[in-house]
Amino acid sequence: MYNVYCNYRERKISRMLFFGFNILFIGIILITSFEYLSITIAKLIGIGRGLDALLSLGLLILLYLVLYLYLKLKTIEKQLVELVQKDALDDNKR
């Protein structure tokens, strides 16, 4: 949380991401501190034990993040390559 705060202070991450991460961390602290919370959530989702539900959800979120970052990276790479190609062709015209 401190790391997130430092990144936010240095404007490396947006306010939305700052609050998002903090809510996630506070949620994890609450769920691990109050076991009945995780059990209630687990029952709601239909997964046996509370921590299992938490880990499964965490894994899903991580997978989504990996996919999201991969897509973002590929899009940026594509844009960068198009720019480099255009620059090379324009240079030759001059």
Add this chain to the structure above:
Amino acid sequence: MNTAVIVPCYNEEKTVGNIVQELRKNFSTVIVIDDGSTDSSAELATKTGAIVLKHKINVGQGAALQTGIFYALSQGFKYIATFDADGQHQVSDLIAMVQMIQRPVATGTDKDVILGSRFLSPSSNSIPFTRKFLLKMGVLFTNLTTGLKLTDTHNGLRVFNAQSLKKLRVSEFRMSHASELLEYIAIYHLRYSEYPVKITYASSPIGIYKDMIRVTDILFQFLASKVIRT
């Protein structure tokens, strides 16, 4: 003046000068795409008479090929050939391949693409076993996924009828562009043929490990591109 030879190049100062010189003896237009080299490749290619297009940063061989194709198409060339800058290919093979595509009646072939194949050449016996195995696995995979019947893949020696490349937009910028090109041939039902070519390998003890890493990388990129289209 109807054939452009595209040579993608990244830090190949040891070979690119000689290659351009040899190519220029037979082809008036040699286009070297300097893909962000940090050595004197671009200067050497310019000195020896190539048209040099410079990528400011290294973005990959696939991207370099596409830049060359864009340029060649804009200049109205009828045929476009690709040739590696590392000295693996023979100019004599390229000449024969260009003749094959230019003179369909004389050679008995009327094709949109001529692909070089190292496995059709008698010199393929000298390919180290592990390298041969990896390449053959690549061929099997490509034939299964594209429906083409090829004896070699990832061979940088190719000749295209320029018209057939108009719709090509390489999206695999690194090494897996070779698979993408073959997929393009399959999708657009281009008429293709293979020609036996000799490949000269650099004798490096770490070559085989490089090959294995390269194959894994190509496979991952290819599979990722199948799952995710950006």
